[in-house]
Amino acid sequence: MTSLPKIYDPQEIEGKWYQFWQSNGFFHAETTSDKPAYAIVIPPPNITGSLHIGHALDNTLQDCLIRWRRMQGYNTLWMPGTDHAGIVTELIMERKLAEEGTSRNEIGREEFIERMWQWKRESAGYIVSQLQQLGCSCDWDRERFTLDDGLSEAVRTAFVKLYNQGLIYRDTYMVNWCPECNTAVSNLEVEPVEIDGNFYHIQYPVIDSDVVLEIATTRPETMLGDTALAVHPDDDRYQNLVEKKVLLPLVNREIPIIADEYVDTEFGTGALKVTPAHDVNDYEIGLRHDLEQRNIFTPDGHMNEAAGEAYVGLSRWDCRKRVVEDLEKEGYLVKIVPHRHAVGHHDRCNTIVEPAISLQWFMNVRPLAQRAIEATKKGEVKFIPERETSRFFHWMENIEPWPISRQRWWGHRLPIWYCDACEKITAAMGTPQQCECGSTSFHQDEDVLDTWFSSGLWPFSTMGWPQETDDLKTFYPTSVLVTGWDILFFWVARMIMLGLGCMNEVPFRTVYLHGLIADEKGQKMSKSKGNSIDPVETIETYGTDAFRFALANISTPIPYVPLPESQIESGKRFANKIWNAARFILMNLEKHPVPKERRTVKEDAPLEVQWIQSRLIKTIKTATDALENFRFYEVAQTLYAFLWHEFCDWYLEFAKQRLTRNKPEALWYAAEVLEQVMRLLHPIMPFLTEEIWQLLPHTKDSTSSDEPASVAIAPWPEPTTENPTAETTMATIMEVIDNIRSIRGELNVPIGAAVEVHIQSPNAEIRNRLNTYLDQYLPAFTKVESITIAETLEKPPNSAEAVIGALTIHIPLAGVIDLEAEHARLTKRHQQTTKDVLAAQKTLDNPNFIERAPENVVVQKRELLERLLIEQKKLERSLAMLAS
RNA sequence: GGGCGGGUAGCUCAGGUGGCUAGAGCGACAGCCUUACAAGCUGUAGGUCACAGGUUCAAGUCCUGUCCCGCCUACCA
Incomplete structure (x- = not known):
């Protein structure tokens, strides 16, 4: 007897198989x-x-x-x-x-x-x-x-290639600067975070006038670097002030009032302080009006000399406090209003970034972005899910130059050399031999490239x-x-x-x-x-x-997928289920080994084999299609449902029946199906499937002697044609079994009690099928004493009833039946059936439906109604009998 | 300010091009140690598919609007 443990232990097997795959x-x-x-x-x-x-x-x-x-x-x-x-x-x-x-x-x-x-x-x-x-x-x-x-x-x-194409260049521009990491970073690396800040309203006295201009700012400390105030050219309130000057509080520097379209008259006071060295918009305004760029920060976020003696050396935040205090002391501070706004943080260190003018290397990505857009439109690249395509286009169409130099050490140093004599720039794979100026002395750029x-x-x-x-x-x-x-x-x-x-x-x-x-x-x-x-x-x-099964199982196309612990737990239970199915098959194979010369002849196979093979084919089709379309959750769910609810719940139970009657073929087929499913499941659950696959017998193809050494290289199953006849027949049988089990469950028939089953069906073919198969299968699922199948049968007294279309099942339960419970049960069924009847009737009563809906839909609907009506009538008759 | 995704059972989610009586897992309830599996088996309950219109013979599915939730994106100091 194989000593397979009752409980699947992944630790036991995982290590050895990885080793095996690798070494092969x-x-x-x-x-x-x-x-x-x-x-x-x-x-x-x-x-x-x-x-x-x-x-x-x-x-x-x-x-x-x-x-x-x-x-x-x-x-x-x-x-x-x-x-x-x-x-x-x-x-x-x-x-x-x-x-x-x-x-x-x-x-x-x-x-x-x-x-x-x-x-x-x-x-x-x-x-x-x-x-x-x-x-x-x-x-x-x-x-x-x-x-x-x-x-x-x-x-x-x-780098050299793109440099020579003019796509990489050096420029002085305003970039995002991280004072913590001491480097420039790109827009993408800056994450706007909402924080609770303030609007500081500050008065700037206009020179040669008794008026003051009030502005509002979230960063009062940057006033130390102001080089202008701006108003909108059409703003009546301020038109007379344009071209006058104001006295910058605390530092007593004279700065001009300028008119610029950028200013929003509706926002704040309608007047804007302009700090060209420390704000992107101000930077642009500064360029338009040729304003001085007054840098007041050191690279690590402290105040430099330009900020004034009183503030030099302070951090950005200490300086803010001090400036506000001083403004208040000197009467320039009007008010402080709480204001929530987004502030850029460096995504790597969470420090607030500082817009700073800096000499950096950039890549002009626009031409390549254009080509990328065209290539995508031509279908050379496809995005899944498709909605990502529009995100991609939107980004590409609005793309900005990419700052690629980082003032760091760990990375690829820029292949840029400066001549020590004339500072001429050379981009090259290694240190250049000689500069145009004749010098042979160079120094390489200190910066490294953006990791991306x-x-x-x-x-x-x-x-x-x-x-x-x-x-x-x-x-x-x-x-x-x-x-x-x-x-x-x-x-x-x-x-x-x-x-x-x-x-x-x-x-x-x-x-x-x-x-x-x-x-x-x-x-x-x-x-x-x-x-x-x-x-x-x-x-x-x-x-x-x-774990892998759980991950595949949750991989739906939604942006955030939850992974509850229970999902992984479910994966573990599934693994154990598979293990035990294999265990059952392997244990029995010891008693009934697969004969060497065995050939699979499908036509002779019993119904349940034809059925499970047809279901397997369907599963292969669905799983393959799902993989082709990246629907991993569907692969997982399909295989789970097939293995657990069709193979284990039904097929193995059928097989048990066969085994008790000494018909081991069912077992051999089970091993074949499991072998195929191990292949299907291998991409998701590689270890378990390898372990089981190796233990299972393999049907040797007589035409080729080289059997794969591993499920990892075994061919992916190819679907053949399904068997709808077997599926339909089996569906009827399963429905009958389900109904019998349902009656027993709901009417609390003791587990051990064997019951008589009376089935009446007007359809000779169905009777025939049931006659052939039912007594083979039924004992696997429920205890039966006898099965009677006939065209017409009287309903025995004190019996429970189930209707499946024209087919009726009676189970005599004298002494056991709770008539009230049976009445309640049938009433409920009747209510549901009536609801469905009305819905179907409503559809069919509509002449437009008959006229315009496709033929097969109408036919289906008619058949449905017919069946429902029969069920409804039978339930009504039974209810009436119960009542009498 | 723009754009995207979502709102389906108590919870988490499926429901390609509209058409079987709306599904699964987990959870809940009831009963079972049935000789592969109690990490299991059997049965049961539970849904006005966010709301309001519209298109259609037919809408969970398509269109419009509304309300929530989330995300991405944008230079309002």
Whole structure:
């Protein structure tokens, strides 16, 4: 007797199978293969530590696709790797250094980078082990890291290429500056957060006049850098003041009053203080009116000398307090009004960003964005769900220059060299030999590139670009990109643009954007919110397959998908159910082994076999179609329903009956069906399916001797034609069984009590079918004493009744029946039937329905009504009899 | 200010191009240790499909408006 444990223990089996797959090279992609290519590049996890729940979802879905396509016979490549994640990783390291009582400036750039590489080696290793724990079938021989030599060469090549095309340039412009990270960041990295602030109303005295101009500002400290006041040119209130000057309070600087269309007369006081160095709009106004740009901040967010002696050295926030105090003291402060408004925060460190004028490197993304839009419109890239396409277009159409330089250390240093003699700029793969001016002395730009620049090259840099590699020839463009919708702009859009810019071809054909995992309150799960589930802990508690099943099962196309604990619990129960179904089959196979020379002849198979095979075919069709359309939840639900509610609930019960009558064929068929289902389920639940698949006997195809060594490379099941006749017959039988069980349950017939079943049906064919099958099947589901089937039968006294169209079931329950309960039961049925009758009649009474609805719909409706009317009449007769 | 998504059973969600008597999981209730599984089995209850109009023979599904919830996006100081 097989000693399979009663309870499925994932810990026991998961490790060994991953090892097995790996050592057999099942995940390795060949460029020499003649099979069609199917490639996915992993969204490289940041080397910031461990994988979170979002990674688990993202990678589970990718693994489902890859495993499914591998089984379908594609030459699959899942390119794995990690991202250096510039700023975030540096922040983590800086925190570590602070704990050690040092800092990055203290240890210096070189030492800092060395420490970062150490961290990378540990972190990437841990991430890889987690992905393997999750079962991901990546091609680990190809693992990449964004700072690898090859990928760094790709970055330099792309940069130089785009620079030479004039798409990358250096400029002084107002950018978002993070005083905490001491670097410029792009708009996307700035997150507007609503905070409770104030409107400070301040008076500016107009020179040579006894009037004052009142303005309102949320940032009073920036007045120290004001270089004008602005009013709207058409504003009657202030027209006479334009071109006069005001005296800037506290600093006693004279600044002009200017007229600019930007000012909104309706808003605040209709007068605006202008600080060109510290506000984007003011910056624009300043350019229009040639105003002085007066920078009052140091890069780390403190006041510099330009702010005035009284304030120099203060932080932004201390300065605000002091300025307000001073304004009040000197009588310039009119009032403070509470005001809630959005303030930009750096998404990596949560510091309030400072708009600052700065010399930075930019990429003019407009031309590539235009090409990306055109490519998408031509269908070269497809977004799923489709609604993401419009988000993509909207972003692309309004795209702004991308600031790509970061004043940081961890990343790709800009391939820009300045001549020490003449400061001429050269973009090159390495240090230039000689400058035009004759000098041979250069210094490289200190800045590194935005991490997303290298991420944007990922689909081809990982395949060896700029070399013309076999990988690129075979796998580029890749088939699908799978990621969360939240990085559509950050990453997906940039990959498309850079793919077009560097490869002249989009990087992937389809983008599948899945939802983000939310907690039960609908909040996105994140470590910072403390509401996230730890994947490793979850895997240890429930098992990988249960977890993966839950993730697939919740992957509906909504933006935030909840993952309640109960869902994972449900996955675990499902895994156990499968395990036990297999256990039952395997245990019995020991007693009834499958004969070697056995051949499957479908025509001879008993009804329940024909039925389950037809249902299996339907399941294969649905699951395949669902996978093709990225409906992972449907794959999961379809397989769950088939396995549990058709295979286990019905087929295995039928098979038990056969076994008691010493008919082991039913068991052999069960093993065959389970073998097929293990294949279907393999992409979602790789470990469990492999374990069971290996234990099951495999029907050897006599024409080929090479049987797959693993379900991971077994062919994906091909559907043949369904068997509607078997399904219809079985449906009738199942309905009869359901009704008998229902009667027993509702009338509290003791479990052990055997009952007589009287069935009357006017239809000879149905009687025939029931005669053939019912006594074979019924004992598996309920205790019966005898079954009588006839064209007409008297209703026995004290019997319960069920009607299925023209068919009637009577179960005599003398001494057991509770007549009141039976009356209540039938009344309820009657009410429901009457409701349905009325609805159907209403439809059919409408002459337009008969006239305009399609023939088959009308026929169906008529048949329905007919059946309902018969049921209704019979129920009425029975109720009348009960009453008498 | 624009745009998008959602409102279906107590909870979380399915319901491609309108057409079987609106489904599932979880939970609830009742009964079962039936020799694969109590992480199981059987039965039961529970829904004016947010609201109001409209199109249609037919609307959970399409259109318009309204009300909530969430998100994305935008330079109102």
